[in-house]
Amino acid sequence: MSRTPSTVTPSTASPSTGQSSTAASQGVAPTPHRELVRHVAxxxxxxxxxxxxxxxDVLAYFGEPIDAFVRRRHTELQERGRSNAEIWPILDAEVAAHRFPVEANERRLRRLVYG
Structure with a gap:
């Protein structure tokens, strides 16, 4: 199951002129990410x-909420034939090593997956 990439693009028309902006026509990110886009380029x-x-894509990756991440990874691991007994420790380690500012445990992970 792959994540749908998102793009960072500005609005297509200038509010004052109704014309497409140069940044929009080039698919370049608006401020505040424009400097980052230039740096990456x-x-x-x-x-x-x-x-x-x-x-x-990076912003979408880091913008994924913990509950969506846990549900997505749980499904991916199940589809690979892993049992829940194997999945919970994997998810616990991934959440701890990931970008989430919360501490996870098996109970919390189960609640995120099953409600």
Whole structure:
């Protein structure tokens, strides 16, 4: 199960002119991520449109809430034939090593998956 990538793009028309902006036509991220997009483009040597997609994907990855992450990973591990007895320790370690500012335990993980 793959995550749908998101892109960081500005609105397509300027409120004052109704014309497409240069940034929009190039698929470049609006402020405040524009500087990050430029940095990524420069450091990787890719067009800004590609860097904007990378930045969008990274923001989507880090923007996934813990409950969505736990449910998604639980499903992925079940689809790979893992039992719940194997899944809970894996999820506990992944949540601890991930970007979530909460401490997880098997009870909390079960509540996130099953409600």
């Amino acid at each position: 420069g450091s990787l040597g890719v067009p800004e449109a590609t860097a904007a997609r990378v930045v969008g």
